[in-house]
Amino acid sequence: MIQVSGVYHHYGLKPILRDISFTLNAGQTLAIIGPNGMGKTTLLNVIAGVACPAEGVVTINGLNRRASVEQELAIRQQTVFLPAEPWFPPTLTGRNLVLGVGELWGVPTRRLFDHTERLLHVFQLNKIADSNISGYSTGQRKKIGLCSALVTEASVLLLDEPFSGGLDPAGLTAIKQILKHLTERQDRTVILTSPVPELVEEVADEVLILDDGKLLQHDTVENVIRNADAKSLDEALRKLIFPETEAELQEYFVHEVTS
């Protein structure tokens, strides 16, 4: 279970997160959605322990984030964080990266090798698995990053924009199905961010909508759609955050025509 209580964060004088509180039960997938620059990545960074909140507490499986060395190490063992643009050692091969990350999380060797093979296969990386990562395309880097996060078998997955970064349709399908499998059958908890609601609708159990650093809504996907009187999550988000978009578009086209 993940608990975020009264989190505030700011960069310099600019407030990024304002009084964010929510709880996420194990075996659930939470999608943090919202427009660009509203604090999605910062919130995920705070949950991942990469950024320290100016105020507030993050608790993962009963352990307070960044409270003590022991607790923090225990959290790290149970959590894996994949940034939108993760760091890769350029001279390492994709296979070695995945295996190295798996070893770091202490995955038993036999299972690690087997799981790595299966992941590389499902993400269609077998052919380039033994090439240096520096030669990978953007989409392939995204895939190898996802493989390295999934191989850890961590109970909490924190994924920053896992569906962006040049993933092809096969990759998108693969990651969606795997995430669904992990939460439904293995009781893993997933928090992911995305600026595009359509992409998360299929996998998310709950949605957290951020607007200007504030928590606008946190509910199940169905409830968010119903409350907004919309047909899809995309429409619901538009109505909640961009109610003026339609009118602005009309105004834009009127000006275009008259000029």
Add this chain to the structure above:
Amino acid sequence: MNRWYLQSVPERDKALMLAVIVVLADLAAVAVWLAWGRWIERPSAIMVFLPFMVVAPGVCCFAAGAAGIFRFRRFPTDCGAYHLWLGTTPWTPKHRTPFGPWHPVLKDLIPLGILGLVAAVHVGLIAWFQSQSMYAGVPHDMRIIDSALCAMMAPLVVFLATWIGTAYLFVAWQWNWSIYVPVLGLGVLAHLLFWVSETVFVTVLLVLVVCGVFAVWKRLFTVLNRLNESTFTNLTVTPIGGTSSPVFELLSPRGYKSKAVQFLELLRSKSLAVGILLLVWLTIFPWKSEMLLLLAISGLVFAMVRLAIVADRHSSHLSLAARWGTRRLIVPEYDKIFLPPLYMVITSWTLLVLGYFKVVSLSVACPLSIIVPLMIGIVWNPDFERWSLTTPVAYFLRGNVQQSRK
């Protein structure tokens, strides 16, 4: 276990390239011998293929040196992104670093042993040919064995020396006075002892080198520990999350400086201090004219390494082939990177020529031929404003994108 170690070994294609160079040099030696060598009188015959025979030991030592640097870089100590990534994993300094070791391990004896064997065979052959051609009839078995043994050990020594050198440079880069001042003091002490007695000097020097290595080793682990501790409980919120925005850094009322800015600001004073340190230590050695050629090659290698570090960050559209394709052989703004290496080679060789013609004494010219190009290589950078606005090394800043921890 083996996979963990293998991750730190240079790539297969580089090993293959090394083998190809050695084999080609040997084939060239044999070809030259068959074509001309056997028709020439014995004392001079060796000179025909000697240049080809020394290639292999040289390449082996160079490979060992490169492996020493590569090994330290395997734990990219100056890579903020790697530190941040490690800070999200369960890794602690008690664990092995992922993706291979960053320090010498016992298994290194295997590749270094192979390199040593190749070097020993070649040096042994050279020594044998020398004994056959120049001192025919006189047994020189011990000389051959001595030469081969020295060659056998050479890659190991070079590997350790480059690793320790790189590690020390990193520690010095962190600007730790507790390391710098004692090492400088020890150098001065060594100079003083030299005037007392040669035996005392050598003994004390050895002890000091061992102490220096130990100190660097300890210091590195301290750095690693601090790196990890800071990612656990540091609750300082730095402005703009450590992002290295040049505008923010220039205008920040808090005077916040990213690592990149701190690095550039202290670059000149650091390089001066490193230069003084090297001067103190390098002038201890008895430089002789036989070493001039080696130093000249070293100067060239320094320059090439400097060029490789910078050129590595260039895009492929600036490659020679691309320039030929676009008919733009010179791209002035980018080609500035060739100037520092050029100056490095010119200063190094000029000093060596001055030393050769006794214009400057060898004991001064030789150390300076190392120090001056090195300082040019370190210092020759644009100031921060120009660098941040025009340099093509943007990814250097990208390494600190996430929240930094002081």
